Amino acid sequence: AREEGFDLEDVEGAIEEAGHGPLPVLAVVGRPNVGKSTLVNRFIGRREAVVEDTPGVTRDRVTYDAEWSGRRFKVVDTGGWEQDVLGIDASVAAQAEYAIEAADAVVFVVDATVGATDTDEAVVRLLRKAGKPVVLCANKVDGPSGESDAAMLWSLGLGEPHPVSALHGRGTGDMLDAVLEVLPDAPRESFGGQGGGPRRVALIGRPNVGKSSLLNKVAREERVVVDALAGTTRDPVDEIIELGGKTWRFVDTAGIRKRVHLQQGADYYASLRTAAAVEKAEVAVVLLDAADSISVQDQRIITMAVDAGRALVLAYNKWDTLDEERRYYLEREIESELGQVAWAPRVNVSARTGRHMEKLVPAIETALAGWETRVPTGRLNAFLGELVASHPHPVRGGKQPRILFGTQAGTKPPRFVLFASGFIEHGYRRYIERRLREEFGFEGTPIHVSVRVRE
Ligand code: GDP
C-alpha cells in the first residue's frame, strides 16, 4: 500500500468502513404531523445525496442510512402515510407496530406543544409490549420557553423526554447521543449460518401474487416444527418450516397470513411490512405473478431487497396458468425489466399445483452461498491486474487513472474496496462489477464496490 502512495492507516480505515456488518435499525414512530419526517431528515443529513442510483428502478423508501458520532445505523421513517379508514388510533398503532417489529431501538416522537394525547398513550402501550429500548423525543421545542412543555411528558412513563426542535436542529445532537447509548452495535439477532440457527427467509411480493398460498403449501407439505427448536428465540410472527431437509425461519409471516385490507395507505403499509421482513431476513424470495406484467411495485420490492444488501431469489408463481404465448412475452419482459438483477436465481413455481417447489431450496442455498462468498486477496489482485492490463480506464485530461489494488472488506453481501490512482468513472466501475461477477459468480447476491482515490 505504501509504495502505491496510500497511508496504511487510511487503507485499514477504508476496509473497516466498507466491511461493516449488518447495521442496527432505529424506528421513528409517532402520530402524524409531530415532525417524524423532519427529524429523520436531520438524522440522515446530507448522506442521502450520496446514494447510488439504480437506473430504471423507482424508489419507495422507508429505510435510510444514517451516521452519528462515527456510528452507522438504519432509520425507518414512518412519516409519509395518511390516516386511513381504520381511524387515527388504529392506523398509528398499525404503522408503529410494523416499524417497532423491524427495529432494534425506537425514537418515539411527541409534539410537546400539544402534549400527550390518547393516541400517544396507545403507542406507549405498544412500546411497552415490544420491550425495545425507547428514546422519547419531545419535539417542537423551538426555544427555552418550550422546555416546560417537554417536562410534562415525563407522565408517559418512558423516562426522560428529550426536548428537540427537529425543524431548527435544537437538541437533536443530545438526543442522538441518547439513542446511541441504547442502540445495539449489531441487529438484535446476528445472522445465522453454520450452527447459528435456521437461516432467515423473507417471502415478499405485491398483494395477490400468491405469498400465503405458497406459505401454506410449503408449511403443509413439510412438517412444521412449532416451537421445538432449542435455543432459538422465536418471534410469533415467524414460522419455522422444514424444507428440503433443512429448517428455515420464514420471517414476518403473520403479515402474510393476517391480510389486513386497508384502503388508503395500503401501499404504504405494504412497503413498511416488506422493509421490516427484509431487515430481518438473510435472503429475500420475491414472488412474482407470472400471469401478470412485471409492475413498478414488483420493481420496488426487488429494489428494497437489493438496497438492503440481502441475497435474492426470484420466484415466478402461477406457472400453471401460462400458455405458450404468455411464456414467450414473459421471457422478453424479464430481459427488459429485470436486467439489473439478472444475477438472481430464478424458479418457476405453482403454489396451486406444487410445481417445482423442490427447486426453491436449492435456489435459496445458491443465493446464500453467493452472499457469503469471500475472494482471497491474492486471487482478487491477480484478477484486478489482468483486468487493468487488458481493459485500462480511458484517459481523461491527459491522465489515466488506474486501479492499484483491492481487497474484499466484507461478506453478506460481498463488499470490495478498490484503491485507485485517480477518479474512476461510473462506467468503468460498472465494468469492474460485471467482470467480478463473471470471474467469481456471486449468484443471487448484490455486490458493493467502493473506490478510494490516492490523495
Ligand atoms: P410527520 O407527519 O410526523 O412526519 O411530521 P412532519 O415532519 O411532516 O412535520 C409536520 C409539520 O410540523 C411540518 O409542517 C413541519 O415543518 C413541522 N415541524 C416539524 N418539526 C418541527 C419543530 O421542531 N418545530 C416546529 N415549530 N415545527 C416543526
Ligand code: GDP
Ligand atoms: P398473497 O396476497 O400474495 O398472499 O396471494 P394469495 O396467496 O392470497 O393468492 C392470491 C390469489 O392467487 C388466490 O386466489 C390464489 O388462489 C391464487 N393463486 C396463488 N398461487 C397460485 C398458483 O400457483 N396458480 C394459480 N392459478 N393461482 C394461484
